[in-house]
Amino acid sequence: MPVEQNDKTIVLTHPSGASVEIYLFGATVTSWKTAGRERIFLSNKAHLDGSAAIRGGIPVVFPVFGPPPSSPPEYAALAQHGFARTQTWKLEKILLDRSEGVSVRLVAPPPPATFPHSFELHYVVTLAAHELVCNLHVLNTGTEDFKFQALLHTYLAVPDVSKIALTGIDAGTSYKDKVLGGAVGAAPGGPLVIDQQVDRVYAKVPSKEIGLDDGAGDHYKVRFRGFEDCTIWNPADVTGSKIADMEDGGWNRYVCIEPGFVSEFKSIKPGEQFIGQQTISIA
Numbered sequence: 001m002p003v004e005q006n007d008k009t010i011v012l013t014h015p016s017g018a019s020v021e022i023y024l025f026g027a028t029v030t031s032w033k034t035a036g037r038e039r040i041f042l043s044n045k046a047h048l049d050g051s052a053a054i055r056g057g058i059p060v061v062f063p064v065f066g067p068p069p070s071s072p073p074e075y076a077a078l079a080q081h082g083f084a085r086t087q088t089w090k091l092e093k094i095l096l097d098r099s100e101g102v103s104v105r106l107v108a109p110p111p112p113a114t115f116p117h118s119f120e121l122h123y124v125v126t127l128a129a130h131e132l133v134c135n136l137h138v139l140n141t142g143t144e145d146f147k148f149q150a151l152l153h154t155y156l157a158v159p160d161v162s163k164i165a166l167t168g169i170d171a172g173t174s175y176k177d178k179v180l181g182g183a184v185g186a187a188p189g190g191p192l193v194i195d196q197q198v199d200r201v202y203a204k205v206p207s208k209e210i211g212l213d214d215g216a217g218d219h220y221k222v223r224f225r226g227f228e229d230c231t232i233w234n235p236a237d238v239t240g241s242k243i244a245d246m247e248d249g250g251w252n253r254y255v256c257i258e259p260g261f262v263s264e265f266k267s268i269k270p271g272e273q274f275i276g277q278q279t280i281s282i283a
């Protein structure tokens, strides 16, 4: 059976042998395997019982990214990265089940009562032989404009983060450096290496495509549509060792490449739909 569900997870398998596991909690992709190899980092200390957002995988960040803004009050009251990653989603439909791809659609439950906006949130995950596609759909079902931030917080597994190189961040792309208290910089162009703590929100990345050379022979492309920004995060030892649910030395075994709409708030009109897409492929 290419789509199997139990009370906690959905597992998709593709005839090529590729597979993906999605926790209903947070609609969090926790595993993506191709060619017999795990491509996604999941901390062995991650809470998988619904008591906290899952450390690793691909958490869905919505409707705010990072600490919430100070107003309006219903946004100010939200938790870091919003509520979607700690809600229990449902499998709504199997959309595709053939060799071109195996695809499912999940639906989020209604938002907390303290967040009085009408919208529907769906997530479509499609597995192909060498590709994983994640589409986040936000539909404004209310009578007023609805604003939000959204991001896919993808932890890609790498053997040693100090040996990777990231490409595709065009020269001149503006970024906010959270390690430097939000200082704004401009990307120099050329490969980005992780030789220290990195927490940067690149705004409106023109290429909409980040390349990852994992330093051990594997190359990935992370392409995005609808999403315009991309956060690159790795806490290094200095911060990584303080994260309670991070496995020992885990910070060295992933890089977060996080396509999103986060440098501003996206606003959609009543009846309007936003689709943010991330495609990760193995080159």
Ligand SMILES: O=P(O)(O)OC[C@H]1O[C@@H](O)[C@H](O)[C@@H](O)[C@@H]1O
Pocket: 053, 066, 080, 081, 153, 178, 199, 200, 231, 233, 258
């Ligand atoms: O610990 P959390 O809430 O999952 O966040 C992890 C990281 O997520 C990144 O997206 C942020 O840019 C970082 O600042 C943050 O530390």
